[in-house]
Amino acid sequence: MAQSAIRYRDNTQYIQDAQLGDALKHIFIALDRKVSENPRQYGWLLQAMNKWWDDFEHLPPGLKDVELDEWLVNPKRKADFEEILNLSLDNVNTELLIEIMKFKRVIDMNPHEYDVFKDIDNRVLKGEKVPCPTCGEILIYQGPDTGKHPSIICPNHDYTVLLEVQRVDILDKLGLRKRKGSR
């Protein structure tokens, strides 16, 4: 299945084309709620979404890239877009949540933060109580025994990291991952 890119500065995240369409729709629904309150503040984002949707419909599979640089030209716009992304996370299922988080990550991430995220994952896997970087709630490790893709999630759904199965398996083998409650 074709994947397109979400780009901002030096960061890139890839998203399945079909899910990109769903993600854009949910972001638009959140924007639509806000835009009536303050049309002047979010006018640029309406324009941006219009462009992204046109590209999504008309560009070939795998080339429906969302370029954020030309739109997020100042910190205010970046903050406004993040606010809309957060709103769009309300009432979405986990699959879509993960896709919309890609927009957040591509904006948030710099090389230093990337290391911090890795560090968070490793500490959670070792059984430490690690607060969510967004809301402060204690993050949860969701293992393969739950029937879901192994991941680290925030109970408030604002932090989600899918883990590679192999990495978890290896941590198990090496005895580095402690189960919840064991010390």
Ligand SMILES: [Zn+2]
């Ligand atoms: Zn959280």
